[in-house]
Amino acid sequence: MPLHLAPQYANDTLHGRPATRYWPDKPSNLTAIAIKMLQQTTSANEILRYQTVYEVLVAKRYPRAHVALFDLFELISDIYADPAQYLNRSVLTKASDYEHHCDVAGEVCAYEYDHAYPDSFMWWDELHPSGKMHEIIAQEVAQVLEGQSRYASYWSDGADGRQTG
Template sequence: MPFVHSPDKMVLSPALDVVFAPVLCQAQICPATGVSPWALKRFRRLITFGDSYTDESRLQYMIDHNGTAPLLGTVLPESTLLRNWARHVATDTGLDLRNYAVSGAVCSNYITPRAFPSIHGDFPSVLEHEVPTYVVERDGRHHETGESIYEPPFDSASSVFSLMVGTNDLGNSAFLTDSQIAGKVLRHYTQCLYDVLDRLYASGARHFLLFNTMPLHLAPQYANDTLDGQQATRYWPDKPSDRNRVAIKMLQQTTSVNEILRYQMPYELLVAKRFPGAHIAMFDLWELISDIYADPAEYLDHSRSTKASDYEHHCDSAGGHCAYEYDHKYPDSFMWWDELHPSGRVHRVIAQEVIRALEGRSRYASYWSDEQ
């Protein structure tokens, strides 16, 4: 019986016996090559796309420059708020991080556009902005020195391309509040993820790290009354009063998207043959965040006793009068940094599991390959 391989975990697919068994490749070894497609020593570079869960300072640059994107070769600083998972991975492994994520991004502005007056337009999207930016920068030359921005020759085989997006696509001012483009449904969002992979694959990418959606119904912004959900926040100042209804709809959306992805992955890779020769690790962000939420004492610092629903950085619904809980003395004791974003400690936990995923041994990753 074929299965999606993940160390310490097997997801059986009895109905797919004949279709997938001949071409399934486990993380440890691929029959066609006799070697593992996932090993940290294979990689030199981590190239990331996504939203505020991955962005370090790209959106802030645009805000500071009247909506203009960074010039080719501009080295952007880390975030001053917290170190995110991608930076931890790069620091701990020595991988060269090229980060194209933009806070507020959605997969496509042709599905869920969201206006942001501070940059005089919509939040940049992954499909229409981030990926084209990567392609131009990869093939371009530094705006000052004229030298190649990427160390030549650029080798996609030694790069991992990650995509973590969905928080804004499924949130308020998007699918959660029925604000998407008329006629667009969740299937269009999941299809967009594969459209992103199409563009990257066409540019030479072969190793992909695709994250599913996290359990956003647990985030203070979307949680129900029982889980200490917030009423109005700076990210949703006109939030309706029925928090339970908000949480239920968010739960329905995220679980639906994750189920679509679970079945769409083997279809696209192994049946439709959409990415010949590609290796894709599907990272179960939902399960990891749920595990932290269920047992915060196992993952968070014990310096201060906090609940999984607590967050450290509080602002009023207008975005002003901000203050840190406990004067920012115990940041690693919180699961959430603010109403919507994971804490620095949680980013650290994500990074540890991502490193294991790159090594082919994370229990939160399912590995798919289509060997040519």
Template sequence: MFVLGIFFVLATATTACWTHRGLPSWSVSRFKHLVTFGDSYTDESRLEYFINHGGVGPPPGTILAESSLIRPWARYVAQYADSLSLHNYAVAGAVCSNEITPRHFATIASDFPSVLEYEIPAWLAEHSLSPTGNGRTFHDLGTDTVFAILIGTNDLGNAAFLTDSQVSGSLLHDYTECVYRAFDAIYAAGGRSFFLMNTVPLHLAPQYAVDGAPATRYYPDKPSNLTQIAARIQRDTASVNEIFRYKTPYELLIAQRYPGSDFALFDTWRMFTEIHNNPRLYLNGTAEPTVSDWSHHCSVAGADCVHRHNNTSPDSFMWWDELHPSEQVHRVLAGEIVKLLNGSSGYATYWSSR
């Protein structure tokens, strides 16, 4: 009887999903709104608002400026798929939860606003506005809105899991479960289309790479053993990505955590690795492509900043600075996310419990 039960569960899961490519519900034309949560890899100007307003976030309905520095992938997605309206709640420096890996930011005299404690409530506050609330509300969360989360760069880096600075007793599992708790809140409000972007290969970023930078403005107390740092962060990011790989279909199809929903898991790790290994296919500046150097160099104090090549060839670099991808990488990522929304990205795996 037990064996028959297992076969029944597996058969049910198989009929409920279509993995890798192609689900009828994934078509960019059906989506009107893209709602994003995350950190500096997605933020445009939300942290800047906190800085300029004494650590206080924007009131619900505030229309924030686009980035004046690097246009992130989410903005490019909205540009490439002009039917989409972007609602971006990401905050540079954010972690998934400050109850797991709090990171203090002296400039705002507080921890960086996190996904679970700030970004999700900020979205819910705007979603609760009347339909005339500055155009920030959404018509039908279940049919025309897709939600995305890209988080982990700060959770797994220095001042967090990398340096054993997490809250005592917290595990990598707590970080990954936090991501699904964020989806829980969105689902409870009516969201039914989601994509999770797994963690980037941080061991390739100059801040953590074995042949990378010494102490940086983001990691001023960096130890000298670069090999150990690269190996530790590679291990942790690979581990949580494996959790995402198996936990996502389990929660959707077996545990029935999100009935009536569509999920896609985007392999950000593999896409960044592909760019790193084949830079000439993706980096199109006038100078020689580079994946080890970065475009914007500053001192450990964050001063004396200069651009390589006098900023005449920023698209030759994979990395804008020691930690953040260049705008060209954001463009490549955005192109793949548009494919994801169309159900055709080779970097995405799809599941449905509809």
């Protein structure tokens, strides 16, 4: 996930949260937090990308296996860049908006727009994707399993006569 886009970690003065129920003593430098999250998620994704190719094609650890690496980071980034293409835009919200707002103690919570437009939000709360996002991700995972996703890379070790990469 591109966690640097989540309101919990975002460098967004309107929607980046200075403190939340998940991180009540959050430091005030939102820019440093967003950059750190971007670095960490990018690094982890690159390790997985290179390690997967190595495991399948070089080490041949999974004979006759067909492997797909789903790039959730890219999918979420695309939705964030163009939310109108993916989300119900009945309510004019930004991709960084979220539906379920709570105080720092997590004791007083309320839904934005009284939960009338759940398909309009990318984020359910400061940290978690919305129900609509889960639906979009599930649809894309189905495409990955069918070998049809533009958000996946596919490999086979070639033991069955096919080698991809």
